Structures are given as C-alpha cells and as structure tokens.
C-alpha cells in the first residue's frame with residue numbers, strides 16, 4: 001500500500017523534545033512541507049531562537065543557526081545581506097520576538113529586510129517555566145502572574161502584527177492558528193505566501209501562529225485547543241493584517 | 249585619521265560587511281564605512297543598537313563573509329553578549345573599540361579603562377578575543393587588516409583596542425593600493441544552504457555528552473587559546489635591553505612613554521619601554537625575561553590600573569612594579585610621567 005502521510009524531506013527523522021500537544025511540532029511540520037513544495041531545502045538558511053524551539057536544527061534538515069535571545073532578526077539580516085538569493089527565515093517565540101527582541105523585529109521590518117518571520121504566539125515563556133509573556137492575556141494565570149495578568153500592574157498584551165502593519169517596509173502580515181485541521185492548512189498557506197514574498201524579493205513578511213502550550217496553560221492538549229478558539233482568538237483575531245507594500 | 253585608517257584597513261582585508269551604531273569618538277569610522285562599502289559592493293547597515301550591530305555581524309559571519317563592527321566603551325558593553333556568542337560558536341569577526349572615559353556615560357575623552365572587558369572576556373563564559381593595541385594611525389590600519397586574517401584562521405572574534413586620541417589623530421598612512429587581503433581560508437562550516445552536502449548548524453548551545461559536551465568544547469577552546477598565546481603575541485621592546493627601569497604602556501600612552509624614554513636617555517638614565525602590541529595574548533614571557541635582571545617596572549595607563557595586573561603576574565615581585573594612572577579622560581603628559589617615574593626612586 002502506498003504511504004499517503006510521510007515525513008517531509010526537509011524534516012529529520014528525530015523525536016522532538018516538545019511536550020504532548022505542543023504547537024511547535026505542528027508548525028515545524030507545515031513549514032518543512034512548504035520548503036519541500038517550493039523545492040528550496042538546499043537554498044534555505046534558518047535562524048532558530050532561544051526558547052523551546054532552540055533545538056530546531058535537530059529537527060530541520062536544512063542549514064540552521066541559533067541566535068542570542070531576541071537578536072534573531074539581526075542575525076537573519078546579516079545572513080540575508082550576504083546571501084540575497086537564499087531563503088532566510090527566523091522562527092521565534094513571543095518572548096524572543098515581542099519582549100527582548102522588540103527592537104530587532106521592528107527595525108528589521110522598518111528596513112524592509114527581505115526575510116520571513118514565523119512568530120509563534122503561545123502566550124507564555126515555555127522554556128523558562130511558563131512565565132508571563134508580552135502576549136499573555138489579561139486575566140491569565142502564569143508563573144509570574146499568580147494573581148492573573150492585571151493590566152494596572154502588568155500592562156496589556158502586545159499585538160505585534162497590528163503594530164508592524166504601519167511600517168512601509170512590511171509587505172505581508174497574517175495571523176493564523178493551529179487549533180484545528182482547517183487552521184493548520186491556512187497556516188501552511190500563509191507560510192508559503194511569506195516564503196514566496198521573499199523569493200519574489202518583495203520585502204519583510206511575518207506569520208504569527210497562535211499555538212498552544214498545554215503544560216503552562218495547565219490544560220490537556222484538547223482543552224488547550226479549545227481555549228485558543230474560545231479565548232485567545234478574541235484578543236488575537238485571525239486573518240491577513242497587511243498585504244502589499246507601500247514601498248516605492 | 250585613525251578611525252578612517254581602521255576602516256580602510258578593513259576594506260583592504262576584504263571586509264564586505266559592516267554594521268554599527270553611532271557613538272563618539274568613533275563616528276568617523278562608521279561614516280567612512282557607509283561611503284566605502286558602496287564602492288566595493290559591500291554591505292553597510294546603521295543598526296538600531298550595538299546589540300543588533302554585533303548580531304548582524306554574527307549573521308554575516310555565519311554566511312561566511314568577513315565582517316566588522318565598531319563602537320566605543322558604552323557600546324562595547326552592549327556588544328559583549330554577541331562577543332560571547334561569537335566565541336561559543338567559533339565565528340570570526342572584527343570589533344573596533346575606540347575607548348572613552350567611564351563608568352556609565354562618562355565622557356568622550358580618551359581612556360584605557362576597557363582593558364578588562366577586552367582582555368578578560370567581558371561577556372559570560374570562558375573565552376578570549378585576540379586584542380590588538382595600536383599606538384599610531386599606521387597601526388590602526390595594520391592591525392585592523394591583520395585582525396581579519398587572525399579571525400578567520402582561529403575562527404574567533406578579534407578586537408582592535410584603540411582610544412579617542414588615536415581615533416581622532418591625523419598622521420600619514422602608507423599602504424600599497426594593490427595589496428591583497430589576508431589569505432582566504434576556506435569556510436566549509438559556513439551556512440550557505442545544504443547544497444551537495446548535509447545540512448549543518450552553527451550554535452553555542454551544547455547539551456551533549458562526551459565529545460559533544462560543553463566541557464569538551466571549552467577544553468578545545470582553551471587548547472586553541474594556548475596555541476595563540478605561543479604564536480600571536482606581539483610586543484615592542486624599545487631601548488629595554490640594558491634598562492634599569494622599564495615603562496610598560498600601550499596605545500596612546502605607549503607613544504607618550506616612548507618620548508619619555510628618549511628624553512630620559514638623553515639625560516643618561518637607563519630607561520626603556522615595553523609596549524604590548526597585543527594585550528591578549530599578553531607578552532608575559534618578554535616581561536618575565538626582563539624581570540630576571542634587576543629591572544623595576546613602571547606601568548602607566550589611562551585607567552585606575554588594569555594592565556598592571558598582568559604585569560604583576562609576569563614579574564611576580566610586587567615591590568618592583570609601580571603604577572601611575574589617569575582616569576576619566578585624563579591624558580598623562582610626558583613631563584608628568586617622567587616626574588612620577590623619578591618619584592618612585
């Protein structure tokens with residue numbers, strides 16, 4: 001019988017270290033599928049973040065480096081300027097991208113750097129034990145918001161795509177999710193569009209993927225997916241946030 | 249000007265990627281690179297911070313390019329994170345530090361108070377950079393050029409440690425317009441896409457055991473450093489052979505100390521100079537050799553006394569090592585050094 005569901009060629013034959021129900025594994029898979037489909041495995045150089053996805057190079061079968069926490073877009077900028085005909089993307093969590101690396105991501109966008117960014121928004125710091133992230137919802141309990149995130153003390157969630165959308169150098173922004181098979185398919189499409197944007201030399205693009213971290217949400221994998229649909233998407237609506245550059 | 253000499257030294261060395269963030273007293277270097285990179289089809293980026301600049305250099309180096317950043321003391325503090333990662337990943341890069349007074353914002357006058365953060369691994373972890381200490385515009389050029397060869401050869405960050413006086417100084421500079429860049433070593437480790445080879449990675453996280461362990465990685469780094477100490481130490485010994493007193497000074501102060509030696513010699517005093525031209529590796533052996541005779545050492549720095557620690561380690565007799573330093577941008581004058589030297593008896 002022919003196999004209909006196989007591992008993408010861009011993915012190594014390895015067990016990931018992710019918790020059951022984690023979003024990272026799903027996102028790795030679809031992005032590797034896209035790389036296969038575009039036939040660019042040999043032309044890809046990725047930048048892994050500091051965060052749960054730090055070991056991505058153990059799972060991805062293409063060239064990958066690892067940046068200091070948050071400096072991911074700066075490292076990608078250096079690579080892309082030297083290798084303009086390669087596909088260069090960063091893969092970043094919400095601590096990496098929206099806290100410690102806020103300056104780097106905004107200025108990569110402001111420069112219209114021709115790179116792709118996969119931004120995994122799981123609302124917490126997974127790697128360090130489930131602390132508050134800039135994206136944590138108001139009312140959410142985390143390791144450092146034991147009395148929930150209270151705006152008067154902890155501020156408000158950061159909507160990175162909406163913030164980035166005003167930058168002329170930014171070409172394409174879309175928010176997707178992995179809470180259902182249909183949304184996973186949309187995530188795959190969005191990543192493909194982002195990579196294609198780069199290959200067409202059209203400038204900076206970013207896909208924000210809403211992902212579950214069941215462990216630090218204190219939920220089962222199934223309940224975590226349900227929470228995305230019922231709560232998280234209210235704060236982070238899905239869809240294209242920006243398409244088309246205002247660059248001349 | 250010294251700053252521009254560094255820039256030209258980099259271009260001649262085949263540097264085709266520069267990222268920097270403005271800070272006095274090295275701004276002329278950043279501006280020079282913005283003009284010069286255009287003509288050689290290189291990349292110039294004015295980054296949003298020193299953190300970004302050093303990480304852009306990290307990225308360019310990952311892709312196999314000769315890359316440089318420059319800054320002055322407060323900016324170098326920010327670059328330390330990146331320097332530690334470059335060291336952990338064994339990536340070549342060149343960093344110019346045109347030192348100014350500190351701590352904090354300090355001032356923009358010349359200083360040598362970054363000796364510790366340059367030579368002792370200012371960032372986290374056990375690592376070293378090769379640190380060149382120019383004392384003329386010519387050496388700003390020569391050492392920057394040389395730094396790229398060392399960085400590639402040893403796969404590590406290399407620093408040129410200058411100060412505001414050298415950066416701003418005007419002096420003639422000589423170089424062959426047709427000079428060739430330092431020998432290009434092949435970089436099979438660079439990430440350019442997994443074409444006709446397996447995918448590879450560049451990383452500093454090491455969770456493995458045995459040969460892949462972080463401890464083993466550190467041992468390898470240390471072996472590399474021991475080799476560099478043997479091969480790359482540079483020092484100028486000036487009228488030191490028969491000297492009874494030796495001034496030890498580097499950079500701008502080394503220059504001033506040289507004039508002190510000449511004027512004292514004219515008066516019949518047997519004074520010499522040891523001018524380290526690399527601060528790491530430090531010329532411990534050369535100083536130790538002199539110390540076997542009955543020589544007294546007088547260390548002069550534009551700091552509270554940082555290099556003096558290394559001199560003491562070489563001499564191993566604290567009574568014979570004295571120190572004079574100016575801080576916060578003060579520059580010791582020739583007659584001031586001479587007077588202090590005589591005061592010490």
Ligand SMILES: Cc1ncc(C[n+]2csc(CCOP(=O)(O)OP(=O)(O)O)c2C)c(N)n1
Nearest residue numbers: 050051052069093094095096124125126127
């Ligand atoms: C400079 C620095 N500060 C802090 C850390 C510790 N740290 C590691 S991962 C991380 C946050 C990761 O969260 P996120 O980016 O959301 O990724 P996730 O683990 O949730 O996928 C932090 C704070 C570090 N490695 N370096």
Ligand code: SF4
Nearest residue numbers: 018019022052126213
């Ligand atoms: S802690 Fe969260 S983000 Fe990290 S692997 Fe586990 S589920 Fe995934």
